[in-house]
Amino acid sequence: xxxxxxxxxxxxxxxxxxxxxxxxxxxxxxxxxxxxxxxxxxxxxxxxxxxxxxxxxxxxxxxxxxxxxxxxxxxxxxxxxxxxxxxxxxxxxxxxxxxxxxxxxxxxxxxxxxxxxxxxxxxxxxxxxxxxxxxxxxxxxxxxxxxxxxxxxxxxxxxxxxxxxxxxxxxxxxxxxxxxxxxxxxxxxxxxxxxxxxxxxxxxxxxxxxxxxxxxxxxxxxxxxxxxxxxxxxxxxxxxxxxxxxxxxxxxxxxxxxxxxxxxxxxxxxxxxxxxxxx
Amino acid sequence: xxxxxxxxxxxxxxxxxxxxxxxxxxxxxxxxxxxxxxxxxxxxxxxxxxxxxxxxxxxxxxxxxxxxxxxxxxxxxxxxxxxxxxxxxxxxxxxxxxxxxxxxxxxxxxxxxxxxxxxxxxxxxxxxxxxxxxxxxxxxxxxxxxxxxxxxxxxxxxxxxxxxxxxxxxxxxxxxxxxxxxxxxxxxxxxxxxxxxxxxxxxxxxxxxxxxxxxxxxxxxxxxxxxxxxxxxxxxxxxxxxxxxxxxxxxxxxxxxxxxxxxxxxxxxxxxxxxxxxxxxxxxxxxxxxxxxxxxxxxxxxxxxxxxxxxxxxxxxxxxxxxxxxxxxxxxxxxxxxxxxxxxxxxxxxxxxxxxxxxxxxxxxxxx
Numbered sequence: 001x002x003x004x005x006x007x008x009x010x011x012x013x014x015x016x017x018x019x020x021x022x023x024x025x026x027x028x029x030x031x032x033x034x035x036x037x038x039x040x041x042x043x044x045x046x047x048x049x050x051x052x053x054x055x056x057x058x059x060x061x062x063x064x065x066x067x068x069x070x071x072x073x074x075x076x077x078x079x080x081x082x083x084x085x086x087x088x089x090x091x092x093x094x095x096x097x098x099x100x101x102x103x104x105x106x107x108x109x110x111x112x113x114x115x116x117x118x119x120x121x122x123x124x125x126x127x128x129x130x131x132x133x134x135x136x137x138x139x140x141x142x143x144x145x146x147x148x149x150x151x152x153x154x155x156x157x158x159x160x161x162x163x164x165x166x167x168x169x170x171x172x173x174x175x176x177x178x179x180x181x182x183x184x185x186x187x188x189x190x191x192x193x194x195x196x197x198x199x200x201x202x203x204x205x206x207x208x209x210x211x212x213x214x215x216x217x218x219x220x221x222x223x224x225x226x227x228x229x230x231x232x233x234x235x236x237x238x239x240x241x242x243x244x245x246x247x248x249x250x251x252x253x254x255x256x257x258x259x260x261x262x263x264x265x266x267x268x269x270x271x272x273x274x275x276x277x278x279x
Numbered sequence: 280x281x282x283x284x285x286x287x288x289x290x291x292x293x294x295x296x297x298x299x300x301x302x303x304x305x306x307x308x309x310x311x312x313x314x315x316x317x318x319x320x321x322x323x324x325x326x327x328x329x330x331x332x333x334x335x336x337x338x339x340x341x342x343x344x345x346x347x348x349x350x351x352x353x354x355x356x357x358x359x360x361x362x363x364x365x366x367x368x369x370x371x372x373x374x375x376x377x378x379x380x381x382x383x384x385x386x387x388x389x390x391x392x393x394x395x396x397x398x399x400x401x402x403x404x405x406x407x408x409x410x411x412x413x414x415x416x417x418x419x420x421x422x423x424x425x426x427x428x429x430x431x432x433x434x435x436x437x438x439x440x441x442x443x444x445x446x447x448x449x450x451x452x453x454x455x456x457x458x459x460x461x462x463x464x465x466x467x468x469x470x471x472x473x474x475x476x477x478x479x480x481x482x483x484x485x486x487x488x489x490x491x492x493x494x495x496x497x498x499x500x501x502x503x504x505x506x507x508x509x510x511x512x513x514x515x516x517x518x519x520x521x522x523x524x525x526x527x528x529x530x531x532x533x534x535x536x537x538x539x540x541x542x543x544x545x546x547x548x549x550x551x552x553x554x555x556x557x558x559x560x561x562x563x564x565x566x567x568x569x570x571x572x573x574x575x576x577x578x579x580x581x582x583x584x585x586x587x588x589x590x591x592x593x594x595x596x597x598x599x600x601x602x603x604x605x606x607x608x609x610x611x612x613x614x615x616x617x618x619x620x621x622x623x624x625x626x627x628x629x630x631x632x633x634x635x636x637x638x639x640x641x642x643x644x645x646x647x
Binding site: 054055056073074075076079080082084086088089090091099100103104153 | 540541543544546547548549550558559562563565
């Protein structure tokens, strides 16, 4: 039995004439312990797909099955790391994490909550900032808090919606390693949504491109047969890596070309010339 | 040729500007003895105050002259030259009986302020003496189960201020207790919002006077049998009802417009409905709620004066009204004193609310 299964999922926003079909005919199957990356252009419906899987949205038609059960609501089994951190600004780092811990372990004592919060804040190297507010932190630190909050709930599956999109390259690399470390330690299932092919190649077992919306759908999958742990510098010389990377980029470029070709509208430019001041 | 000259000039200007900027930067490094900032911070406001008092003085002088001329002309027309001369002499001598009654000058207002303070000292001394005198008797009366004798003399100006503050706080608390819970409920449910919107829109612009009359109709009947202080009850309820709308609207808006990200967090963490309200929705709408409360307090203070004036409830409003009815020689300047006191207290109340607002708000950017 598949761990996560999306069957012919469609998602339409609006009704009647104003209806826009964002996702069409999405089919995806994930095994337990697998790391899947979905790569797509901005605005292709990636966040909608994430929200369908974590239960914030319901599909217009089709089914989302998690461990064989249809997804009808959010669940503590599926932890989400949002694209824009979504930390509560009036709570400190520790309080933000503690809120999640208290919800995930409602019957545990205060001491347990405190220790768990400290453990996970420590894990993302933010112990010195535990009593700071999100506003006082940099983007990378905020994203780490979001990671700690999602993981402290001990979810079986981690869903990441462009978690590192807004970060600089260095912080991004560090966080990628941290997420991989956590994922490999307990062999959780992970779904990463990203717009960075290299990130997907470095982290995932499979990469599936999302064709751009409206009517976005998943493209053919690319398996990444590279041994873990992967080394970033060696990866550049790895033949499999090069081949897969080229294939994916070629595929995405192809989509881009298609996209350009479909827009046939001609924009007539007005005849304007800069005003001469010398004359 | 010409062009190159202008270019050089602009370059020179740029250099000069850069040099200036450098100099001003140097100056900023020693802020304590910087004359410019000192002048900006203290001298300019001081000068503006002087200018205001000067203009006020000249205006009062001009009005005084107009009024004095009129008095003399009237005496001339009614009683002849002798009476007119007597009137002019009387006005010039500064005798109280014939002073023109018009806008008081700053000096007169300052004198009245001192009179009021002195009056307060006399009254409080009187009160203290009364308390000492009746202390033994009161103890006896209380022991016998009778009500103690209280001071029933005229309240001083300072007493009036405290009565007004008491009324405004009672009104503010009432507004808070009504508006915040209802605002939250309305904000949470779109159905409720739609069904109450017309009510809010209709009652929001109703004048304080009408609220007072409405409250009067109800409270008068309800307090018929009791001997409670109905004037106070009427005025604080009216103040609360007039002032609560800003808080109500702001709370409803804050609660209904919580960032969608926070709602998603609440959903993903699977918070219960009550927890969602208390842990996510309320904290995120606190800044707006406090903005509303700040407006409510300033409206309450503004409306209070008018309501006290009409409800015959003791306080600054009735002080102003009594002075106006009184028509004594220094009544006008006492009214102006009250005006300043009202303004200053209103300003202080607003500052207090702003401080509280900044304390609770998580984005720390509330400004004046």
